[in-house]
Ligand SMILES: *[C@@H]1O[C@H](CO)[C@@H](O)[C@H](O)[C@H]1NC(C)=O
Ligand SMILES: *[C@@H]1O[C@H](CO)[C@@H](O)[C@H](O)[C@H]1NC(C)=O
Ligand SMILES: *[C@@H]1O[C@H](CO)[C@@H](O)[C@H](O)[C@H]1NC(C)=O
């Protein structure tokens with residue numbers, strides 16, 4: 001007992017003494033703080049980045065280039081490889097050099113593509129559309145374009161847009177270069193937890209399956225995903241055949257190489273909350289810090305029309321001439337009934353010759369369509385600019401929305417927006433003037449839309465700072481590559497991408513399906529539990545049976561047992 005106290009005493013003394021020493025040292029240097037080293041020594045960090053996209057267009061390129069602008073400020077060299085003359089003609093990204101791969105022909109639209117947009121959008125339309133976007137020749141063309149660009153600029157990292165962009169990921173893997181993917185949606189390329197689905201998976205499938213019936217949950221979690229794999233088999237076969245031609249081994253996942261680090265331009269609150277694999281890093285919403293000022297025309301229009309509705313139907317998708325006529329008529333009715341003062345329509349994609357020449361409104365006025373298009377209507381303003389990421393901008397500015405989903409991720413995003421409580425949605429297959437008017441009136445008059453829009457604004461504003469995190473993640477990859485790579489005979493740094501990604505790849509993915517999901521352990525636990533329950537149950541049954549037999553024996557022969565008692 002004694003020695004224990006001694007031990008404690010010695011320990012205390014030592015402890016106090018060392019503390020005193022520390023205290024006196026600290027007092028001496030009280031005012032001297034040393035700056036924590038904030039930056040990596042980047043002198044020998046690889047710095048060339050190739051940004052690749054097949055789709056091009058503002059919606060894909062703007063957020064990617066927003067991250068690249070941060071990287072350029074940090075001393076990296078960025079080159080864009082994409083169709084269209086994008087950076088030279090853009091106000092925000094003209095400092096980033098571009099290798100133009102293709103001239104975008106926006107007005108060419110095949111009949112088949114029109115059908116996928118005009119009909120109910122489902123798995124089959126989706127597969128057809130993806131096959132057309134990733135049209136046969138494109139894989140080989142883009143693979144060679146990226147390869148040519150690689151030879152010219154010797155990038156150390158590929159930053160690839162996700163949609164239809166297999167050649168970008170394939171080339172990076174073949175050349176053993178670090179690669180980071182970029183996307184705004186998840187349902188297409190992650191196997192989502194079954195609680196999350198998507199309307200394009202079929203009727204009854206929604207972004208959140210929270211309140212759906214057993215039948216819908218079964219169909220959307222089990223049946224439709226199998227149909228997706230079936231519907232995309234042609235796409236996969238096309239691409240695998242083309243891969244073989246350029247020396248890339250076949251890859252049997254219709255979603256592409258999803259075992260890559262992805263930057264996800266999205267945020268919870270808009271996206272249904274659920275756990276992503278660490279390989280998917282949320283960094284959205286990405287918005288530019290500056291934006292072009294209004295033209296003086298538009299400025300004048302807005303100052304004379306305080307209650308203005310802004311219509312933006314996206315740059316790539318469009319709807320039927322009938323729907324365009326309905327939207328135009330609704331705009332005129334809303335102005336006529338003094339519900340709104342004005343309407344601005346951006347990025348017009350309709351073909352004027354397919355619209356009715358005049359539109360009749362309820363007060364008896366007949367309005368000429370051509371006059372509207374030529375901006376001769378005093379309260380309707382048509383402009384061909386704007387309309388990139390309008391959903392995110394609306395959340396950022398807390399503006400309630402009326403949404404008309406057409407295809408791809410739009411039906412899902414429309415549901416997400418409606419679930420936030422700041423938007424109402426329309427149906428492209430059943431568009432009606434009265435419906436549009438009543439929904440606009442609700443959006444303007446019901447306080448809840450404004451409050452929910454403000455709530456989303458909080459999430460959007462704080463999360464919009466995460467584009468710097470996106471740039472950080474690309475820098476992390478480049479810095480890690482220094483330590484994981486080895487030099488080939490040409491002195492170029494090569495990495496094993498899977499090794500490079502080991503900080504984000506969950507161990508269960510290496511353990512196989514059964515061990516990875518702990519099915520062996522839980523299976524064994526289940527069998528043990530079942531065995532115990534059965535043996536207890538059997539024992540209990542035996543006891544009950546024994547007791548019952550005794551009891552029934554007694555009640556059948558009461559005399560016998562009373563005799564027995566007497567004998568005793
Ligand atoms: C970045 O680009 C500039 C101009 O094209 C070039 O002078 C410089 O050497 C490049 N830096 C690297 C690290 O390749
Ligand atoms: C791209 O746009 C810029 C600026 O408008 C122009 O100077 C240049 O010639 C264009 N390049 C091509 C290939 O069209
Ligand atoms: C499901 O219903 C609950 C209770 O009415 C509601 O709170 C929740 O928001 C609903 N979820 C969806 C996705 O509609």
Ligand SMILES: *[C@@H]1O[C@H](CO)[C@@H](O)[C@H](O)[C@H]1NC(C)=O
Pocket residue numbers: 293294295296297299
């Ligand atoms: C934006 O443009 C309008 C006229 O179009 C002008 O009055 C205003 O001062 C400009 N704003 C800024 C910040 O330059």
Ligand SMILES: *[C@@H]1O[C@H](CO)[C@@H](O)[C@H](O)[C@H]1NC(C)=O
Pocket residue numbers: 107351352353354
């Ligand atoms: C516009 O529609 C007319 C009539 O349907 C058609 O002839 C013309 O080719 C279309 N133009 C474009 C650019 O699609």
